Amino acid sequence: MLDLIVIGGGPAGLAAACSAHEHGLKNILIIERGAELGGILNQCIHNGFGLHIFKEELTGPEYAARFIEKLKGTGISVMTNTMVLKITPEKQVHIVNPSQGYRILHAKALLLAMGCRERTRGALCIPGERPAGILTAGAAQRYVNIEGFLPGKRVVILGSGDIGLIMARRMTLEGAKVLACVEIMPYSSGLNRNIVQCLRDFDIPLYLSHTVTDIKGRRRLERVIISKVDKELKAIPGTEIEFECDTLLLSVGLIPENELSAEAGIEIDWKTNGLIVYDNMETSVPGIFAAGNVVHVHDLADFVTEESMRAGACAAEYVQNGERAGETVKTVKGFGIGSLVPHKIRKEASKGKIEFYFRVNESFKNRSVIIESNNFTLARFKRKVMVPGEMERVTLDRACIPESGEITVKIENEDGGNEND
Amino acid sequence: MTELICIVCPMGCRLSIDDSMNVTGNSCKRGEAYGRQEVIDPKRIITSTVRIEGSAFRRCPVKTDRPIQKHLVFEAMKLLDGVKLVSPVNAGDFALKNILKTEVNFVVTKSM
Numbered sequence: 134m135l136d137l138i139v140i141g142g143g144p145a146g147l148a149a150a151c152s153a154h155e156h157g158l159k160n161i162l163i164i165e166r167g168a169e170l171g172g173i174l175n176q177c178i179h180n181g182f183g184l185h186i187f188k189e190e191l192t193g194p195e196y197a198a199r200f201i202e203k204l205k206g207t208g209i210s211v212m213t214n215t216m217v218l219k220i221t222p223e224k225q226v227h228i229v230n231p232s233q234g235y236r237i238l239h240a241k242a243l244l245l246a247m248g249c250r251e252r253t254r255g256a257l258c259i260p261g262e263r264p265a266g267i268l269t270a271g272a273a274q275r276y277v278n279i280e281g282f283l284p285g286k287r288v289v290i291l292g293s294g295d296i297g298l299i300m301a302r303r304m305t306l307e308g309a310k311v312l313a314c315v316e317i318m319p320y321s322s323g324l325n326r327n328i329v330q331c332l333r334d335f336d337i338p339l340y341l342s343h344t345v346t347d348i349k350g351r352r353r354l355e356r357v358i359i360s361k362v363d364k365e366l367k368a369i370p371g372t373e374i375e376f377e378c379d380t381l382l383l384s385v386g387l388i389p390e391n392e393l394s395a396e397a398g399i400e401i402d403w404k405t406n407g408l409i410v411y412d413n414m415e416t417s418v419p420g421i422f423a424a425g426n427v428v429h430v431h432d433l434a435d436f437v438t439e440e441s442m443r444a445g446a447c448a449a450e451y452v453q454n455g456e457r458a459g460e461t462v463k464t465v466k467g468f469g470i471g472s473l474v475p476h477k478i479r480k481e482a483s484k485g486k487i488e489f490y491f492r493v494n495e496s497f498k499n500r501s502v503i504i505e506s507n508n509f510t511l512a513r514f515k516r517k518v519m520v521p522g523e524m525e526r527v528t529l530d531r532a533c534i535p536e537s538g539e540i541t542v543k544i545e546n547e548d549g550g551n552e553n554d
Numbered sequence: 555m556t557e558l559i560c561i562v563c564p565m566g567c568r569l570s571i572d573d574s575m576n577v578t579g580n581s582c583k584r585g586e587a588y589g590r591q592e593v594i595d596p597k598r599i600i601t602s603t604v605r606i607e608g609s610a611f612r613r614c615p616v617k618t619d620r621p622i623q624k625h626l627v628f629e630a631m632k633l634l635d636g637v638k639l640v641s642p643v644n645a646g647d648f649a650l651k652n653i654l655k656t657e658v659n660f661v662v663t664k665s666m
Contacts, residue, residue: 168610169610175664178601178603178615178617178663179601180599180601180617181564184563184564190563190599192601192615192617192663194645194663195645195663195664198645198664198665278603278613279611279612279613280611281603281605281612281613306600306602306627306628306631307602307631324564324566325566326559326560326561326562326563326564326566329558329559330561330598334624432564
């Protein structure tokens with residue numbers, strides 16, 4: 134029997150496997166669906182990776198190579214071109230690949246690192262005709278950077294997430310004309326640096342509070358119509374702008390890829406499709422851990438790496454010492470909090486600090502983050518700016534955690550106070 | 555006074571650069587250097603791909619080993635159309651040396 138099977142060979146799986154090995158596990162297997170390790174990093178040829186972890190600026194393939202190199206000499210096995218069909222709470226993994234056919238593997242612990250996938254046109258219900266030329270930004274990125282095809286020449290991008298911004302620059306450099314980047318919210322969900330170096334550098338207009346309201350084209354996309362939206366995000370008649378284009382790229386959010394987890398009965402947060410995890414990144418099924426975008430969508434690969442190293446260490450601890458008991462404290466999203474990880478904390482489960490990761494659901498300036506329990510403030514953290522596009526992190530000493538009950542993370546009220554103070 | 559958003563790292567600090575080239579609003583030294591450079595002579599790293607033969611994939615990713623002047627970006631991109639690599643290549647190998655006589659080089663970013 135294997136010690137640990139890691140499902141997914143992207144940044145999360147690679148870091149988790151390396152970390153589990155460093156913490157004493159010997160028999161580790163990484164299962165990867167693609168032809169090579171690295172996952173989506175292989176198509177992210179732009180730079181900006183590694184500033185936190187390696188203190189230097191790397192491209193996606195270079196960042197992946199750091200971990201792939203690290204695997205050498207560890208004895209960690211890798212299966213590529215291998216699809217996981219099913220996992221069970223007993224930690225069986227059903228796989229299929231061209232060389233071995235169908236097999237069932239068994240491990241003492243599993244670590245889920247399947248990442249996420251992009252929302253598509255279908256998820257947005259954009260009205261209009263259904264011509265060719267409408268694809269997700271990530272699909273376009275694969276066409277351009279790996280397959281060597283330019284998917285279009287006149288491009289509109291819907292959504293200002295980082296992948297969309299990066300593709301605006303990439304398509305422009307390859308000779309396409311990017312006419313507009315259209316964002317339904319009054320703010321961009323991408324990093325500021327990407328607005329500057331991907332849009333402004335090339336004079337690509339960013340239409341905030343606008344969305345695509347019609348799509349025209351018989352076989353290939355011919356025109357996209359955008360409209361301004363009101364506060365309820367409803368299109369305002371009379372504000373239409375028409376773009377003649379052959380391509381519409383969608384960068385409208387990512388969904389954790391949890392079909393395998395759902396089938397195994399692992400608890401999922403149905404609002405984000407992310408896994409529900411304890412502070413040690415263990416899911417609702419003992420011995421099944423998770424890390425990276427399968428839990429919650431991160432802004433940076435570096436943060437995925439950090440979280441996955443922690444998850445790998447905790448998985449190693451589980452294999453060596455068994456399940457840790459302890460009272461469970463639930464975490465609750467208070468005012469201003471859109472998503473929050475971890476969902477549950479076991480106070481006695483380990484030492485040190487607990488890291489809370491959250492996103493706000495609207496923009497805030499000069500507000501504090503408050504962690505409270507039973508109307509008692511446990512900690513307060515000042516923040517100059519918080520925006521939904523950027524994940525925030527606060528840490529709390531374990532000694533502060535109550536024995537049971539709930540912990541609420543929230544943003545302070547406008548008057549700077551806390552109604553419970 | 556020039557106001558800029560720093561692109562050195564994902565923090566995106568808001569920089570102000572006054573007429574005597576003093577940078578404020580930065581959180582690190584790299585940001586200070588960027589702010590000054592951006593006002594004097596903006597430069598960018600270019601990342602792109604080139605053709606490769608003998609590999610499982612058709613494109614090999616490359617980057618400039620140093621930032622290149624912004625106004626040269628499209629000209630530098632054009633030069634990549636003429637580059638064809640043959641597998642095996644290693645990350646760090648030169649794909650194209652001395653781009654437009656700038657002494658900046660395109661280097662391979664993935665061994666393939």
